[in-house]
Amino acid sequence: MDNQEATNATILLMGLRRGGKSSICKVVFHNMQPLDTLYLESTSKPTSEQFSSLIDLSVMELPGQLNYFEPTYDSERLFSSVGALVYVIDSQDEYLNALTNLSMIIEYAYKVNPKIHIEVLIHKIDGLSEDYRIDAQRDIMQRTGDELLDLGLEGVQVSFYLTSIFDHSIYEAFSRIVQKLIPELPSLENMLDNLVVHSSIDKVFLFDVNSKIYVATDSSPVDIQTYEVCAEFIDITIDLDDLYVDNERKTAKDNGVKSISYLSNGSVLYLKQMIRGLALVALIRNDDAPEEQQDMDEVLTIIDYNVNCFKQALAKMWEAAKLAPPSLE
């Protein structure tokens, strides 16, 4: 049982050398500045990151120059123990080699572990012009499809993402990848939908505070701008709070950070800390009556109450998940 839980939440990061794998790890999980990743050394052995959020996740990064099909390498065990395989393709480079490599890996991984999620990051798109991005994506999808067809693997689901570490697209992609690994996701989304319906919230995210990955959101479409604002709102709240925290008093009590900001178009940004390093960030729109702040106060009181209910539900869900680790379907 223990073993199974571990299998569910490992992400394997692969790709050719200099594709940008270490940079992705550093930027997403260590808050490194994107420009500083220029100075990263080439990775020589597999490294893994522990990332403890709603689920305990580990991200394993493999050096690009290794050949996994050497008999000495225990690749069978490796592939059978991961939940998602993320393959990074450098879109600014010639990617034909990468595609051959990718289909080889998919063929092997799929044989070992048919439940594996296969995700392809078309990376470093910041250097491509707007229309060329779409072309590159279409080309890569087409070629991968053909390759897989040739190998007789029509049924494999491969998801593609356009990413860059210089904007929020990498967080967006990782959010989707991580979400596929959370077994409780449907119920979480349901709960968030419920919250949205009963609280006149426009959009709500459940964020991991450290990495800015969102583990769940309600079912309305994600607008990247709203996501960015919400992610930055977390930073601002935490930074301001940190300035006035004395170190002795820090552990005394931790009743959770909460912050509310009124915007001049009548919307409200709302943040409340949840369990296990998660935070709920909501955008509440109030288009019709920007002057009626009294109204907004009532709305906020209701939201406060509802969010507290949500927090309790989340805690319960977390308890239940710990008791009975979900099996792989």
Next chain:
Amino acid sequence: MSSSSRKKLLLMGRSGSGKSSMRSIIFSNYSAFDTRRLGATIDVEHSHLRFLGNMTLNLWDCGGQDVFMDNYFTTQKDHIFKMVQVLIHVFDVESKSINKDIDIFVKSLTNLQKFSPDAKIFVLLHKMDLVQIDKREELFVIMMDKLQKISNPFQFKLVGFPTSIWDESLYKAWSSIVCSLIPNMNLFNSNLLRFNEVLDAEEIILFEKTTFLVISSTASIQRQSTQPPNGLAAANGSVESLDPKRFEKISNIIKTYKQSITKLRTSFNNLVIRGSNGTSFYVDVLTDNLFIMIVLKDRVAEPNYVNAREDLVILENIKAARRWFEKIENAK
């Protein structure tokens, strides 16, 4: 009357020392990265900035290449150096030819003494991020000593700052520069203290709206007024233990927030944070030109604490204070 509220600021220094970068960050919302795209300034670039409503800053960003420099000190000298309120001279700490830098500084002091002897002089030692951390203090002291000695014959009192566009030091320097131009600082300060008596806050800070430079804060007023000779400030021990760079950091944080909110095509009115250990933060519009930030400490432990929607009370108090601060602003 209106002419006195126009302030002429000269921004000078050798080419490549970072003058235009500073201006863009403080007044045009550039990020530190964006400044790489700035080209050389040709001749003098004028910008007129409204600051605190009725104060206009005329910032003369003087291109620093030798051709232009020679021009300033010869043909254009009465045009450039007349009616100057503030000279901000920028030194690049990495500069190879310090003697030439100083030479130009002396030239501008000479001209200033002739054309506007009442000008205030600020010296910024810029690009400090390129110096090792443990050497910065030493280098700054040495440079300031040297520059003060040079300017002694001209009877100018120098105020110096170490700055870098990559941290908060830039905000600190500019906030002092701009505050030196505000005529009724004392009124602001005394009203801020009285407001604090009402709220009993840990700290109150006033910011200018567009630049988010710090105008005034309760901590800095208390430091000025008490100034204890033995260096002990017993009255506000809790505030003293806080990060001394917090004002600049707050400026920076809130400016980032303002930027990020523009993605939703709007701006923000206020921000209320209930912190992890009970401290509350309130950032709100005070007047058309000012933002206020109030920090309240946790009061649950106090005997006569009433938790009757404190947030609303504070916001209501800010609204009440708005009237008074608007009066001060318009008094000029």
